[in-house]
Amino acid sequence: MTQAQAQSGEIDWEAGLVQRARAGDARAFERIYREHSGRVYGLCLRMTRDVQLAEDCTQETFINAWRALGRFETRSTLGTWLHRIAVNVSLSKRRKSGPVESLPDDDTGAIGDWTLETPVEVREIEAAIDALPDGARDALVLHALYGYSHDEAAQMLGLAEGTCKAQLHRARRLLRDRLGMEVLSA
Amino acid sequence: MKIKSLRDLPQEIAPPRDLWPGIAAHIAPSADAVKASDVAAARPAAGRIVRLRWLAAAAALACLAVGMWIDRSLLPFPGKVEGGALTVSTKGAAGPALDVSYVPDARYQRQRAALLASLQARLNELPPETRTKVLASLATIGKAKEDLERALGKNPGDALLQELLVNTYQDEMRVLIDVHTASNSGEGI
Amino acid sequence: MRTLTTAVLWMSLCVSATAPAAAKTFDREVAADPKGIVDISNVAGAIEVTGWDRNQVSVHGELGEGVERVDVTSEPGHTTIKVVLPNNSGHHDGSAHLKVQIPQGSELDVSAVSADVTATRMQGVQRLQSVSGEVSAELAQANADVKSVSGDVTLRGHGQAAGVHASTVSGDVKIEHAAGDLEVSTVSGDVHGSLDGARSLRVRSTSGNVTFAGKLANGPTVDVESISGELTLKASADGGYAYELTTFSGDIGNCFGEHAERTSQYSPGRALRGTRGNGSGRVHMKSMSGELMLCDK
Numbered sequence: 001m002t003q004a005q006a007q008s009g010e011i012d013w014e015a016g017l018v019q020r021a022r023a024g025d026a027r028a029f030e031r032i033y034r035e036h037s038g039r040v041y042g043l044c045l046r047m048t049r050d051v052q053l054a055e056d057c058t059q060e061t062f063i064n065a066w067r068a069l070g071r072f073e074t075r076s077t078l079g080t081w082l083h084r085i086a087v088n089v090s091l092s093k094r095r096k097s098g099p100v101e102s103l104p105d106d107d108t109g110a111i112g113d114w115t116l117e118t119p120v121e122v123r124e125i126e127a128a129i130d131a132l133p134d135g136a137r138d139a140l141v142l143h144a145l146y147g148y149s150h151d152e153a154a155q156m157l158g159l160a161e162g163t164c165k166a167q168l169h170r171a172r173r174l175l176r177d178r179l180g181m182e183v184l185s186a
Numbered sequence: 187m188k189i190k191s192l193r194d195l196p197q198e199i200a201p202p203r204d205l206w207p208g209i210a211a212h213i214a215p216s217a218d219a220v221k222a223s224d225v226a227a228a229r230p231a232a233g234r235i236v237r238l239r240w241l242a243a244a245a246a247l248a249c250l251a252v253g254m255w256i257d258r259s260l261l262p263f264p265g266k267v268e269g270g271a272l273t274v275s276t277k278g279a280a281g282p283a284l285d286v287s288y289v290p291d292a293r294y295q296r297q298r299a300a301l302l303a304s305l306q307a308r309l310n311e312l313p314p315e316t317r318t319k320v321l322a323s324l325a326t327i328g329k330a331k332e333d334l335e336r337a338l339g340k341n342p343g344d345a346l347l348q349e350l351l352v353n354t355y356q357d358e359m360r361v362l363i364d365v366h367t368a369s370n371s372g373e374g375i
Numbered sequence: 376m377r378t379l380t381t382a383v384l385w386m387s388l389c390v391s392a393t394a395p396a397a398a399k400t401f402d403r404e405v406a407a408d409p410k411g412i413v414d415i416s417n418v419a420g421a422i423e424v425t426g427w428d429r430n431q432v433s434v435h436g437e438l439g440e441g442v443e444r445v446d447v448t449s450e451p452g453h454t455t456i457k458v459v460l461p462n463n464s465g466h467h468d469g470s471a472h473l474k475v476q477i478p479q480g481s482e483l484d485v486s487a488v489s490a491d492v493t494a495t496r497m498q499g500v501q502r503l504q505s506v507s508g509e510v511s512a513e514l515a516q517a518n519a520d521v522k523s524v525s526g527d528v529t530l531r532g533h534g535q536a537a538g539v540h541a542s543t544v545s546g547d548v549k550i551e552h553a554a555g556d557l558e559v560s561t562v563s564g565d566v567h568g569s570l571d572g573a574r575s576l577r578v579r580s581t582s583g584n585v586t587f588a589g590k591l592a593n594g595p596t597v598d599v600e601s602i603s604g605e606l607t608l609k610a611s612a613d614g615g616y617a618y619e620l621t622t623f624s625g626d627i628g629n630c631f632g633e634h635a636e637r638t639s640q641y642s643p644g645r646a647l648r649g650t651r652g653n654g655s656g657r658v659h660m661k662s663m664s665g666e667l668m669l670c671d672k
Contacts (some may be wrong), residue, residue: 016450017452020453026213026410027412027484028212029213030206030210031412031482034482034518037201037205038199039198041198041199041201042197042198042199042201044197054201055202055203058205059205059208062205062209063209063212063213066209108307114192115190115191116189116190116191116192119188120189122189122196124194125189125192126195144193145192145195147193183192198478200556202596204538204540210487312506312524313488313489313506313507315507316524316525319525320525320542322545322560322563323544323545326563327562330602333602333663333664337624337663341642341643341644344644346621346622346623346638346644347663349661350602350623352515357562361544361562362540364524364542364544365544368506
């Protein structure tokens with residue numbers, strides 16, 4: 001590695017870690033864990049709504065990621081790849097808890113931004129999101145919190161894009177009812 | 187704290203505890219911290235071998251912490267001895283001689299026996315002052331276990347004592363693993 | 376006269392044989408990733424690491440005559456510094472005093488046997504281990520995992536939340552301005568700490584005394600446990616906390632004017648339970664025989 005490379009910041013250190021982890025370097029993988037555990041746990045917690053399940057989900061995500069490192073392609077970022085695994089793990093943990101609710105017919109017009117009419121306490125919003133039905137919450141968390149596009153969120157959840165949008169609309173309506181204010185579109 | 191948009195919600199939430207040991211236990215090499223091959227194996231880069239040993243130690247401890255249990259249903263009334271279990275007798279108890287048996291799982295027992303078997307050799311590799319202090323700490327743990335077991339003999343249902351005893355077993359295991367790993371530290375350097 | 380000459384000759388030979396060899400020094404600088412991993416290992420002597428804002432690792436070593444060499448290897452995102460001793464270093468001085476400057480965002484991994492370890496101005500994750508050496512580090516916002524078997528551990532925080540794990544067998548642990556999540560385990564070392572908005576505190580000791588004072592975050596989780604060591608917590612939290620102090624045969628003290636009660640009519644064991652403020656946090660203290668003391672001032 002040359003000094004010029006280091007100084008220009010061109011080195012993709014994360015790609016280096018993935019490469020070493022693929023070769024069996026658990027230490028490099030631990031670094032990956034330390035870097036991404038917060039985002040993975042955050043997603044797991046919001047999807048499972050249970051601390052113990054979220055911890056299990058986080059551990060299982062990284063264990064599955066370790067085993068699947070050979071299949072990771074750098075065209076998606078590592079964080080997104082880990083999120084995909086986390087979504088699968090969260091969904092499988094929840095499948096045991098009962099049938100999935102069917103969606104009412106809904107328009108799938110523009111969702112837009114997720115701005116609130118007036119500022120709201122974080123605790124209150126988290127509670128409102130927590131109270132959403134599973135499908136609506138999943139779509140909302142992936143799209144509104146983690147910034148995945150409709151298409152990406154739909155793929156991660158194993159849904160058609162239209163269904164995912166419908167879930168987002170539902171989430172917006174339920175949040176409006178719960179918070180007593182509009183969740184505005186752009 | 188108030189926010190104006192859902193996008194301002196925190197994306198990262200730190201887990202309430204470090205989840206890495208549980209992950210490491212599943213992905214670490216199957217060799218546990220006490221295998222001879224861990225000592226005699228060919229040496230890759232120095233930093234890596236030290237890290238792998240600490241990692242294996244952490245993984246072993248995580249496995250033991252998960253796997254170790256005390257079968258409270260087998261806690262005997264004073265005077266009973268459970269055959270085949272890890273039996274520790276109290277000495278010098280005020281009342282009748284009490285045998286208090288606990289049944290840590292089989293893997294814990296094997297690990298502990300293996301670590302104890304190599305303990306003296308491991309201690310000899312430590313700096314002399316450290317060796318003295320470690321022996322004193324192990325004696326402290328031994329006394330703590332005796333005191334707890336003696337008390338449990340008289341109060342078998344005491345949940346606090348049971349919990350403290352389980353934790354003391356875990357603490358002893360942590361020290362044995364730390365000694366094992368510490369005595370190898372020089373080999374990777 | 377000949378005897379005197381011979382004696383002088385012998386004396387000069389002895390002096391030259393015992394004259395210390397000139398100390399070796401080592402200097403090396405390599406380029407480094409601003410957030411790469413830096414691994415440092417040394418058996419004896421000292422390791423002093425300082426973070427800086429350059430994308431370089433700079434090593435300066437004062438080496439004892441028993442040190443064979445210092446290897447510095449550099450790969451993308453990973454720099455390794457290793458003090459190498461010959462297999463039979465025998466009576467020769469195998470100690471090395473290393474002063475290492477590394478990018479402050481690096482992830483630092485230090486392993487020593489009897490060398491003391493010091494780390495300052497680091498912003499990245501730190502993993503510092505010594506068998507008998509003392510370990511001292513400044514805490515930042517990244518996690519820190521610090522271990523010594525018999526050496527003392529000293530950590531200095533600045534009230535930045537981080538995950539900190541400190542572990543010794545017999546060494547003492549001292550932590551200043553701890554925030555975030557703190558976990559400490561020791562067998563016979565004493566533990567002293569000041570809290571500066573700590574979110575969670577978990578301490579396990581067998582016989583070492585444990586003392587913490589300061590401010591907890593809102594809604595804290597505190598679990599402090601020992602077999603025979605004394606446990607003292609003098610800490611407040613904005614939302615208060617629910618507390619439970621239980622001991623088999625120790626004493627329970629507090630500044631709330633409350634009295635501990637027997638947990639059972641038929642066996643020893645005492646407990647003190649209550650709530651301070653809104654009770655939005657949790658404080659549990661347990662011992663077999665160690666004295667427990669809780670105060671929120």
